Every structure is written in structure tokens, then in C-alpha cells.
């Protein structure tokens with residue numbers, strides 16, 4: 001996949017500084033600064049209404065920023081939108097398609113829109129169908145496609161012109177796990193070929209797969225960086241604490257017990273195991289003993305690192321003004 | 325070509341969307357035709373062959389002769405003969421007839437004796453146009469009858485005075501001829517403004533507009549791509565309406581059909597652009613509907629469609645002067661009824677073209693290539 005004619009040979013493909021957007025008195029995006037390099041997969045996370053879609057829309061020149069600057073592919077989105085647009089593909093949160101048209105017609109419309117004709121159109125069409133496995137559904141109306149196939153079709157449409165930067169707004173919302181994994185497989189392929197990806201998601205497991213993540217909370221970007229760097233942040237690993245993973249035969253009961261144990265700062269359940277942030281003074285033996293006293297067996301304690309979720313929770317707490 | 329970039333793609337898609345759904349197409353084409361037929365018949369204000377009841381208490385040659393004269397005007401049609409004044413009044417009251425004619429006993433005798441012979445005409449006043457027409461005809465008939473009798477009594481062969489009106493256009497003075505071109509104007513307005521307004525607003529609602537905004541499509545390409553298919557469709561619709569006019573309502577086109585076609589095209593263009601302009605403001609289909617109505621209502625009242633503009637207060641006349649419908653109706657009436665030539669209607673066509681052009685530019689300027 002070729003990566004268009006960009007203005008940024010070596011610099012970042014997406015770069016924003018102090019990006020701000022107000023709707024009336026409400027500030028939906030407040031002073032957001034980050035950058036994404038070529039071939040990176042940037043995972044953009046944040047609660048509902050935190051401003052993720054608004055950031056994407058500004059980066060796609062769909063919304064005027066109220067302040068700050070944004071450059072995509074080296075072009076200023078506010079000043080040179082027409083030069084920037086050919087570089088980008090955008091798949092909106094709604095998978096917007098023409099419901100009364102078939103999958104084939106939708107895709108071929110976007111092909112024509114991007115200037116493909118005749119044999120070139122047919123060739124590109126076939127490539128995209130092969131890429132997204134849409135072949136069996138080509139003659140079905142978009143309105144009748146299930147969520148997963150709508151998403152594939154919308155993505156095929158966004159990829160028609162081989163964009164250098166692809167913006168995907170919650171591409172996996174409402175999609176089954178298999179389709180989700182397939183989509184991520186595709187995204188890794190694209191990134192490997194030099195495409196830059198900007199993906200919003202609510203799924204932590206997807207965030208873990210990104211080469212870079214950003215977390216936005218109440219319109220402000222709380223953090224952005226490489227997942228491993230974020231996990232090493234001092235805010236996430238307070239001095240005098242350690243993280244342990246505790247497996248046992250009764251995790252829900254165990255969670256209640258451990259939350260009552262002095263020195264346990266937080267405890268989260270993951271299926272049959274729990275992740276704990278505890279004071280360094282709390283020994284594995286103390287954990288085993290308290291669970292044993294409650295009649296919970298098959299206890300296994302091992303040290304672990306923070307997850308991205310731990311990172312976001314810790315940083316959100318701090319942004320909200322201190323821990324629990 | 326670059327300012328129109330994406331035009332052909334949009335055109336392709338619009339045609340697919342329209343053709344994909346024959347039912348929607350039908351919904352777009354059929355109501356105007358229906359409205360036209362309904363409007364056309366409803367506005368038939370000519371009163372002819374009114375249902376009339378007769379009470380002839382005289383039963384003479386003279387009374388039969390006067391009834392015959394009534395019937396010969398073509399305004400009255402005797403559908404019922406009754407035996408008493410009560411029955412006559414009841415027939416009118418119950419709505420079986422519009423008019424009751426009562427010739428009292430002694431009608432012929434009075435006539436013979438040179439006394440004023442009276443006959444009574446009961447008219448249902450609840451329908452004003454019927455009442456007016458019945459009244460006029462009856463009075464005119466009585467006058468003429470009286471004059472002729474006076475003249476022959478005085479030995480005068482010819483009446484001293486006669487007006488011979490010659491109606492130049494629409495000689496039968498049929499109101500469909502007058503109304504139907506106006507109906508076409510209004511009906512076209514309802515269908516077209518709406519169609520383009522909806523089509524763009526739907527894209528906004530569904531989020532496909534966002535998708536178009538990030539593509540290399542240019543605004544002129546989008547606007548024109550939206551206009552052309554609807555121009556064709558509404559052109560076909562206009563053709564059907566004019567065909568109904570001359571076929572069903574028997575209104576021949578006195579002037580050149582080409583001039584009429586040109587006027588229609590300019591009119592449709594202005595209306596479709598108005599629809600686009602509405603869609604630049606409206607955020608959803610409900611708003612598009614409301615905005616469209618804002619333009620449709622004045623077109624019904626102030627365009628001269630029903631009420632002559634000359635007698636309107638100046639404010640209403642000014643509103644009418646801003647509406648494309650006003651100029652279309654003027655032109656259509658001119659061409660259809662008076663056989664007006666291209667030169668005759670050129671000023672109106674100029675205004676229509678100007679309106680379309682200005683609206684289109686306004687639309688392109690107003691149409692922000694952004695959300696929010």
C-alpha cells in the first residue's frame with residue numbers, strides 16, 4: 001500500500017498542539033497535544049463524551065478548531081485542508097453508508113468519487129473486496145448487512161484511495177470477537193506497509209496492541225505515549241508499592257477479603273484472578289494467610305506489572321484530584 | 325472541471341438511489357399528479373347545469389316558455405318537479421337542488437294584462453359562487469325578457485343598445501383554463517423544493533455527508549450532482565402535468581410548448597436550488613419539511629395562483645414578487661391561455677433565471693464544507 005504524497009518526509013504524520021474545540025460555552029476538546037509517527041497505530045481512549053470523535057473530526061478538517069493547530073501528513077488542517085484530504089481515509093463512528101445501495105454500489109461510488117474509472121476502478125475494487133472478504137455480500141443492500149459487514153464495507157470505502165493516514169472512530173464497537181481480531185490483523189498489515197492509523201476504542205485489549213496510546217478524559221488529554229513507557233510512570237507505580245496477581249478458587253469472595261486487608265490500595269478482579277496494588281510491606285504470605293482464614297483455597301500469588309487500564313485509572317484519579 | 329470534481333460520482337449515486345426505490349420515485353411523482361387532478365376539479369368554479377327544482381303552478385304556454393329560456397342558458401338543469409311551495413323550499417334546504425324556480429298561478433294572465441308577472445327563484449346561498457351565478461343569470465334573463473317585450477309593444481324591431489363582448493382568451497371563460505397553470509406551478513413547488521432539501525439533509529443525518537466532506541469532492545460538484553437528477557425527474561413530472569392539463573382538463577396550449585418548457589426548466593432549477601439552500605440550514609428532515617412549508621404557503625396565497633395580485637395589499641404583492649412561483653404562473657398563463665411569445669414572457673424568464681442563479685451562488689457560499 002503506497003502512502004500518498006505527504007509533506008512530512010520524516011516528521012510526524014499527525015501532530016497537534018494545544019488543539020481546542022468549543023461548542024458554545026462547552027469545551028469539548030481542551031488543549032490537546034500529541035503526535036503520531038509514520039506507520040504507528042495510535043490508540044485513542046476515553047470515556048463516552050470525552051471528545052474522541054471531536055478530535056478526529058478536527059484532524060479530518062470536518063470541524064474547525066477553536067484554538068491550537070493540527071497537522072496531518074505535514075499539512076495544516078485548518079489552512080490546507082484540500083491538500084491534506086487526499087492523504088486521509090476516515091471511517092466514522094456510524095459506519096455511514098448508503099443504505100439503499102448494495103455493497104458493490106457503495107464501494108464503486110467511493111471509487112468514482114476518488115477518481116477511479118473503468119479498468120482501474122475494477123482492479124481497485126477487486127483488491128479491496130479480497131482484502132475485506134466482502135465477496136459473498138456484494139449484492140446485498142447496505143441496510144441489510146450485519147454490523148461486522150457494515151464495518152468492513154465502510155472500511156473498504158475509506159481505503160479506496162490508499163490513504164497514508166487512516167482514522168477509524170470506534171471501528172470495533174458492536175463487533176464480535178472474531179471480526180475484531182481479523183480487523184486488528186488488517187490494521188497491523190497496514191501499519192507494516194507504512195500506513196499511519198488513528199483508532200479510537202473503548203477496549204483495553206485493543207489499546208494494548210497499539211504502538212502508542214492516548215487517554216482523554218473530560219476533554220483533556222491526560223497522557224499519551226508508548227504503552228510500556230506509560231506503565232513505568234511513577235504515578236502508576238507509587239514508591240513503596242508493588243503489583244501482584246492473585247489466583248484462587250473463589251475470586252469474588254477473595255476480592256472482598258483482600259480489599260479489607262490493610263496495605264491493599266486497590267484490587268480488581270479478572271475472571272478467576274485479581275490484580276492488586278499493595279504496599280511493599282504486604283507480603284505474599286500475608287495475602288495467602290488472610291485468604292486461607294476466609295476458607296479460600298488454591299491460592300497462587302505472583303508479581304505482575306500494571307495494565308494500561310491501571311495506568312488510565314491511576315492517571316484519571318490524579319487528574320480528578322488525588323487517589324481514593 | 326476541478327471545481328466540479330466528484331460531480332459524475334454523485335450523479336451516478338443519485339440515479340442509483342432514485343432508481344433503486346421505484347416506490348419512492350412513485351411517491352414523488354404520483355401525489356403531484358393527484359393533487360393536480362384534485363385541485364383542478366375542486367377549483368372548477370364555473371357554474372353550469374345547476375340542479376334545479378321547478379314548481380309550475382301556472383301550467384301555461386308562457387310558463388313553459390320561460391322555463392325553457394332558463395334551461396337554455398345552460399346554467400339551470402331541471403332535475404325535479406314539485407307540487408307545492410313547501411316541497412320546493414325543502415328540496416333546496418335538503419341540498420337536493422341548488423335552485424328552485426316557482427312560477428305562481430296567473431303568471432301568463434299578468435303577462436297578458438301588462439302587469440308585472442312575477443316568478444320566484446330560490447337560491448341556496450351557502451355556496452356563494454353558485455348563488456352568485458344563479459342570481460346573475462336569472463336577473464339577466466328577466467331583464468332581457470322585459471326589454472324584448474317592451475320593445476315589441478312599442479313597435480321597435482331592434483333593441484336600441486347592445487353590448488357584444490368578445491372574450492379574447494379563454495373564450496369559454498372556463499376557470500380550469502385560468503387555474504390549472506397555477507396549480508401546476510404550486511404542485512411543482514411542493515414536490516421539488518422538498519426533494520432536494522430532503523436528499524441533502526438525509527445525508528447529513530446518516531453521516532454520509534461527513535464521508536463526502538473528507539473526499540476530494542468539491543461543493544459545486546456535490547450541489548450540481550444533486551440538482552441534475554432531480555431536474556430530470558421533475559421535468560418529467562412537469563411534462564405529465566401539462567399533458568394532464570391539455571388532455572384531462574381540455575386546456576390547449578395556445579403558445580409555443582418550447583417556451584413553456586424553457587419557463588418550466590428555469591422554474592424547476594430555481595425551486596431545486598431553493599431546496600438545496602434549505603438543506604444548508606436544516607439539521608434534520610423535520611426542519612427541512614418546516615422550512616419548505618415556509619416557502620410553499622406564500623406561493624399558494626401570494627403568487628396570484630388563487631387571488632389576483634393586483635388587488636392585494638402592497639406587502640403581499642411584494643412577497644409575491646420575491647417568489648419564483650409568481651413568475652412561473654404568469655408565464656404559464658400567458659403562454660397557455662394567451663399564446664404569449666418568447667419575447668412577451670422574456671422579462672419573467674429573466675427574473676426566474678436570475679433567481680435560480682442568485683440562489684445557486686448563495687447556496688454554494690452558504691454551504692459550509694464543515695460540520696457543526
Ligand SMILES: Nc1ncnc2c1ncn2[C@@H]1O[C@H](COP(=O)(O)OP(=O)(O)OP(=O)(O)O)[C@@H](O)[C@H]1O
Nearest residue numbers: 023028046047048049050051052053054055093696
Ligand atoms: N456539534 C456539536 N455541538 C455541540 N456539542 C457537541 C457537538 N459534537 C460533540 N459535542 C459534545 O462534545 C462532547 C464530546 O463529544 P465526542 O463525540 O467527541 O465524544 P466521544 O469521546 O467521541 O464519545 P463517544 O465515546 O460516546 O463516541 C460531548 O459532550 C458532545 O455532546
Ligand SMILES: [Mg+2]
Nearest residue numbers: 052053093169
Ligand atoms: Mg465518538
